[in-house]
Amino acid sequence: MTGGFLPEVALDRTSPVPLYFQVATRLQQLIEDGEMPVGGRLENEVDLATRLGVSRPTMRRAIQYLVERGMLVRKRGVGTQIVHPKVRRPVELSSLYDDLAKSGQEPRTEMRLFEIRPAPDHIAEALGVPEGTEVTWFERLRYAGGEPLAIMHNAVPVDVLPLRREDLEQHGLYELLRAAGRIPRMANQVVGARAATTAEARMLGDSRGAPVLTMTRTAWDESGRAVEYGSHLYRASRYSFELTLTS
Amino acid sequence: MTGGFLPEVALDRTSPVPLYFQVATRLQQLIEDGEMPVGGRLENEVDLATRLGVSRPTMRRAIQYLVERGMLVRKRGVGTQIVHPKVRRPVELSSLYDDLAKSGQEPRTEMRLFEIRPAPDHIAEALGVPEGTEVTWFERLRYAGGEPLAIMHNAVPVDVLPLRREDLEQHGLYELLRAAGRIPRMANQVVGARAATTAEARMLGDSRGAPVLTMTRTAWDESGRAVEYGSHLYRASRYSFELTLTS
DNA sequence: GTCAACACTTTGTCCTGACAAAGTGCAAGG
DNA sequence: CCTTGCACTTTGTCAGGACAAAGTGTTGAC
Known part of the structure; x- marks a missing residue:
């Protein structure tokens, strides 16, 4: 009983x-x-x-x-x-780097672009900051197991977190945000697919027209402050999103 | 103050x-x-x-x-x-049909296959039911605005909900589940991308090799009972997933 | 002027007690 | 035999009070 x-x-x-x-x-x-x-x-x-x-x-x-x-x-x-x-299984707001490291795939990051500049309009809007706000804007090529996996473009407002090129080459963005106490608590993602352009295919080591997964995301911390905007491109043959939804 | x-x-x-x-x-x-x-x-x-x-x-x-x-x-x-x-904005566990109807795109469903059969191994495993459990297995082609949008394969255990072909042609699956009180509360999704096969491309009115979004999902109700397994294919040029994550 | 200690405000934790609402099962009555 | 109604169990809601912990600002000592 x-x-x-x-x-x-x-x-x-x-x-x-x-x-x-x-x-x-x-x-x-x-x-x-x-x-x-x-x-x-x-x-x-x-x-x-x-x-x-x-x-x-x-x-x-x-x-x-x-x-x-x-x-x-x-x-x-x-x-x-x-x-x-x-x-069960909680929704984890994790980054690609964390995921790869956890599954033992040895992520490596190649920095292709790194600059501090005023945010372009569409990014400023996504972040909910005034146009022209200074952001750190960078493009990374992420490898896993020695092969290219994703092209990642990101913007982080400088007054949220001053980023250094060296840190980003050795750590995941989310890891750095967490360490600084700007913990991502909420995110809005749009996931789609399209064919890779010639330039993208070359960077990813794939053939032109190969299907790629696209993901754009804005993330906020617990106080509702936008901490990151990202526009990523994944090789569909090597990556997929797994997620748990709760109503 | x-x-x-x-x-x-x-x-x-x-x-x-x-x-x-x-x-x-x-x-x-x-x-x-x-x-x-x-x-x-x-x-x-x-x-x-x-x-x-x-x-x-x-x-x-x-x-x-x-x-x-x-x-x-x-x-x-x-x-x-x-x-x-x-x-803000709560995570909604909605179905494609609901989404389309809400945005006024007039969804239409074409039933391509409808049968009651023992669940194949991988589906039984996904649903967490014994092998050979009877499921309603069906394939639908979903149109929006007169154009094909998605190919959807689904399995629903018959003892969860006895489905009728006519109902599925006029209503969304989630709508039917909700009406029967088997409300999906949690879902595990995997979203990926690949190139469409010739047959798929023909059904979707796209060209061979066109990028398609793939989504496989298992959904459970509040008591932890699996209510649905789905394996869907979307035209990437016409559809993308939007989702809100919370940690 | 600078820094540390203190007071104050505000949310966090925890307790006791009481009644309401919903599901289950049993028993009485038809 | 079937149904209705009642009793019982269990979770849901609500009240009021007490102290702890964290952040903010002010005051006083140096």
Whole structure:
């Protein structure tokens, strides 16, 4: 009748980590390690709260956190169920560099252009800054596994982050933004496809007319400040976008 | 000093609509109508709660709701700020049909194949169902504005929703799923590009080798049950994906 | 004039308590 | 046998209070 059984959970009330987060993290561990049966039900939140020695609101908040991440589903009058693992997976706002590095593909960056200039109109509009605002504008050729993969054009307002050519050759743009505390929290992307021009094909080591993926993106930080505009071109034969959507 | 000024807000305590939601909706209206200055600060939550005659938790929940939707930003010790409108816009899990209908492009659907059959291995795996599970498998050619736009292959488990050929010819798949209460809440998509084969090009009214956008998707409902698998092909010259990401 | 300590404002966390609403299952009545 | 209604369980909503933590600005010492 009780459904799930919850093993010992140790909470540290002296820790600066919020209680509800400690509870949520512990629950998440148990679920991911498979100690809580998938599809099974959690104990009801009142008992759970009592047993862990926290108040019901705190327990609710912990559960709510996991519901938002897609790990749990609640139904009034029924209970809380554990969702099949396949469904989960948070939306990550990551950059190509991060993705490549994570999958062990050894990214390499070749800087083709690097200048500080007033933003062209369409870029200023995309960034939501006044026309003529100074941006760092650069074009990079990204290699993975020794082969060219993408041509990337980017603009970053100079007052958001002063970029140095050397940094960009050795690190991903998002990595640099994060390090500076200008963390991208929201992004608007348009993904399309077209045939490569002769020049593009030559740079990518592909043949003329080969299909390429196009992606233009504007990214904002948590305060709504635009931090980056990008217009990228990927070899379709070597790259595709994977993304998780939640309503 | 107070920053934003909040006009009269009428709350209906007899309504079944939760108080926090009434407050959130009203706030959202005021912001979207531009009555609250963008970039401006809200009153602090304690005063706000007092003035509206609700408790602080309720007020917090209303604000939290708008924070999650990207309309507000809060900083401890500072206050709550209204984010620039450009950044907002919720991720919508919509279908091509909905999108076209909304933008007034008059979608038309031509059914090329419609059968009930055991799911092929790779589709069964994508859906997370046992091999051989019965699915409705169909291929549609989607027109917009009189011209072909996409070739769409889809599989829907029969025990999720029994589909009829006639319905699919006149409605979008997502529309039908929603009407049946199997609402897609989460989806995993892979977007890529390649050159069209001769057969594909002929169907799409394009030339052989023309770039096409490919998209494969699995969608789940709120309980984690897979409701749809799709493998679509779009004319790159006429379609692109627009999406908003949040971390 | 500069810098550090302190006060103040504002959001974050956490508690207790109470009632409402929705789903489930059982039992009584037709 | 089927349906209706009631009881029970479980999550949802709401209130009020208390203290903590972080950011801002001011004041005072040097």
